[in-house]
Amino acid sequence: MTARTSPDSSRDIPEATVARLPIYLRALTTLSEQGTSTCSSEELAGAAGVNSAKLRKDLSYLGSYGTRGVGYDVEYLRYQIAREIGVTQDWPVVIVGIGNLGQALANYSGFRSRGFRVVALLDADPARRDEVVAGIEVRPFDHLEQIVTDHDVAIGVIATPAVAAQDVADRMVACGVTSILNFAPIVLAVPAQVDVRKVDLSIELQILAYHEQRKAATA
Amino acid sequence: MTARTSPDSSRDIPEATVARLPIYLRALTTLSEQGTSTCSSEELAGAAGVNSAKLRKDLSYLGSYGTRGVGYDVEYLRYQIAREIGVTQDWPVVIVGIGNLGQALANYSGFRSRGFRVVALLDADPARRDEVVAGIEVRPFDHLEQIVTDHDVAIGVIATPAVAAQDVADRMVACGVTSILNFAPIVLAVPAQVDVRKVDLSIELQILAYHEQRKAATA
DNA sequence: AGGAGTTTGTGAACGGGAGAACAAAACGAG
DNA sequence: CTCGTTTTGTTCTCCCGTTCACAAACTCCT
Ligand SMILES: NC(=O)c1ccc[n+]([C@@H]2O[C@H](COP(=O)([O-])OP(=O)(O)OC[C@H]3O[C@@H](n4cnc5c(N)ncnc54)[C@H](O)[C@@H]3O)[C@@H](O)[C@H]2O)c1
Ligand SMILES: NC(=O)c1ccc[n+]([C@@H]2O[C@H](COP(=O)([O-])OP(=O)(O)OC[C@H]3O[C@@H](n4cnc5c(N)ncnc54)[C@H](O)[C@@H]3O)[C@@H](O)[C@H]2O)c1
Numbered sequence: 331m332t333a334r335t336s337p338d339s340s341r342d343i344p345e346a347t348v349a350r351l352p353i354y355l356r357a358l359t360t361l362s363e364q365g366t367s368t369c370s371s372e373e374l375a376g377a378a379g380v381n382s383a384k385l386r387k388d389l390s391y392l393g394s395y396g397t398r399g400v401g402y403d404v405e406y407l408r409y410q411i412a413r414e415i416g417v418t419q420d421w422p423v424v425i426v427g428i429g430n431l432g433q434a435l436a437n438y439s440g441f442r443s444r445g446f447r448v449v450a451l452l453d454a455d456p457a458r459r460d461e462v463v464a465g466i467e468v469r470p471f472d473h474l475e476q477i478v479t480d481h482d483v484a485i486g487v488i489a490t491p492a493v494a495a496q497d498v499a500d501r502m503v504a505c506g507v508t509s510i511l512n513f514a515p516i517v518l519a520v521p522a523q524v525d526v527r528k529v530d531l532s533i534e535l536q537i538l539a540y541h542e543q544r545k546a547a548t549a
Numbered sequence: 550m551t552a553r554t555s556p557d558s559s560r561d562i563p564e565a566t567v568a569r570l571p572i573y574l575r576a577l578t579t580l581s582e583q584g585t586s587t588c589s590s591e592e593l594a595g596a597a598g599v600n601s602a603k604l605r606k607d608l609s610y611l612g613s614y615g616t617r618g619v620g621y622d623v624e625y626l627r628y629q630i631a632r633e634i635g636v637t638q639d640w641p642v643v644i645v646g647i648g649n650l651g652q653a654l655a656n657y658s659g660f661r662s663r664g665f666r667v668v669a670l671l672d673a674d675p676a677r678r679d680e681v682v683a684g685i686e687v688r689p690f691d692h693l694e695q696i697v698t699d700h701d702v703a704i705g706v707i708a709t710p711a712v713a714a715q716d717v718a719d720r721m722v723a724c725g726v727t728s729i730l731n732f733a734p735i736v737l738a739v740p741a742q743v744d745v746r747k748v749d750l751s752i753e754l755q756i757l758a759y760h761e762q763r764k765a766a767t768a
Numbered sequence: 769a770g771g772a773g774t775t776t777g778t779g780a781a782c783g784g785g786a787g788a789a790c791a792a793a794a795c796g797a798g
Numbered sequence: 799c800t801c802g803t804t805t806t807g808t809t810c811t812c813c814c815g816t817t818c819a820c821a822a823a824c825t826c827c828t
Binding site: 370372386389390394396397398399400402 | 773774775776777778
Binding site: 589590591605606608609613615616617618619620621 | 806807
């Protein structure tokens with residue numbers, strides 16, 4: 331193997347590319363499990379559902395990890411992407427709001443397998459105390475500060491009703507959480523240095539409904 | 550009130566705009582509940598977390614529903630957006646895979662309140678049969694065709710493990726479903742006329758991790 | 769060793785979306 | 799009625815992302 335260009339990691343990768351890297355990572359994991367050791371950009375792009383030129387350009391932001399005329403080494407590329415995203419390290423996570431959705435999240439195995447470790451489940455409802463979900467005890471929301479400090483938690487997940495979400499976010503930010511994944515259907519206000527990503531199921535359905543309506547209109 | 554331009558609805562609205570309309574709709578609903586009858590683009594943009602120029606441009610694709618010097622009538626605009634998206638009508642939905650996540654989805658009230666009606670819960674596991682989740686009986690996956698036909702279902706939700714998702718999607722497409730919301734971490738292959746949207750929690754977390762890592766590096 | 773075949777990495781063209789800026793329109797005060 | 803104020807609707811410019819297309823680089827076969 332010849333020397334690969336692995337440029338300084340301070341370049342910033344375009345946001346659209348960052349959003350696709352986890353998809354490539356998943357596709358590579360699947361290929362690896364199937365025993366494939368090498369793949370072309372065409373194959374990988376197919377598995378990831380994107381254009382092969384886009385894939386190559388995305389990967390070129392990380393460095394030059396392929397071999398012309400051959401393709402990419404699956405394991406090697408997988409490691410490089412994992413390292414770039416940061417999933418080679420362990421990320422402690424707290425989940426707040428252990429209702430229907432919070433319980434499903436706590437039970438989700440896809441967390442752990444990608445380097446995310448649920449260190450605590452928090453809920454404001456006293457009735458939920460001492461319940462054990464997915465092998466983890468549900469603790470009072472007031473323990474937030476303690477837990478975040480003790481485990482050096484940077485990422486928080488909010489699965490409370492919308493009315494409580496801003497309060498929860500404020501408390502998280504106050505005690506040092508800098509990334510929030512929000513499931514509540516509300517726009518959170520946070521300081522600029524805090525990242526928020528939202529998942530809103532009903533928005534997704536409404537987008538589908540819009541297109542569905544268009545199809546029906548032209549049919 | 551003067552005549553509003555309400556252009557032919559065959560124009561196509563940019564995808565980025567379509568994705569924001571549900572957010573505006575939610576913000577308007579909140580304003581309405583608070584008793585606000587009129588709002589400016591600045592206020593609404595604030596509530597939706599977007600730039601006001603962007604909001605105005607988005608709304609201009611629907612028509613000219615505001616009044617210069619005054620702003621927008623909350624109820625009127627809300628209805629116009631709802632109609633444009635298609636949530637003034639009733640959308641029957643089936644959910645397949647009633648595990649952790651499927652149960653949470655079935656229990657989610659945000660569905661119903663936005664015009665989506667869960668007509669059936671399907672699961673392949675015989676042990677799940679006759680269970681009742683959220684007041685709806687869990688039925689065998691084989692009933693899919695019957696249900697889709699009977700209720701004229703256009704939208705399907707997949708919450709099965711990844712290995713089963715493609716099969717489920719194929720069956721859905723075969724019996725007439727044309728929009729799929731996929732929670733399984735896999736890229737679905739479907740005919741061009743079928744819309745698929747995916748929700749992948751672990752991708753969202755990985756994106757947060759990437760930025761978190763960058764923050765840590767520069768700190 | 770050389771040529772044919774393959775596949776990467778990237779320059780360049782293109783398209784769409786974001787935001788600034790402003791003219792047009794509505795309203796209210798006098 | 800007229801002027802000043804407010805706020806929309808839209809134009810214009812810039813930037814980011816996508817895609818095409820191809821030279822460079824590598825392998826394999828003869
Ligand atoms: N269930 C779904 O499939 C689904 C889908 C999309 C979005 N959501 C959103 O996710 C959120 C949670 O949904 P759910 O169905 O799990 O609701 P839920 O009512 O079942 O659970 C909410 C939990 O949050 C807890 N809680 C309330 N206030 C709190 C606070 N201040 N601090 C800590 N915990 C608090 C409650 O005790 C409860 O256990 C909601 O905002 C909902 O709109 C849910
Ligand atoms: N739980 C979460 O929070 C979460 C988050 C993100 C993504 N996901 C994804 O959502 C999916 C479901 O997750 P889960 O935690 O609910 O899993 P789960 O194992 O609890 O539930 C899966 C259900 O699907 C059913 N099923 C399996 N094969 C089927 C088939 N061919 N037809 C119909 N039903 C079938 C199973 O009987 C089971 O009830 C998985 O793909 C998971 O990766 C889950």
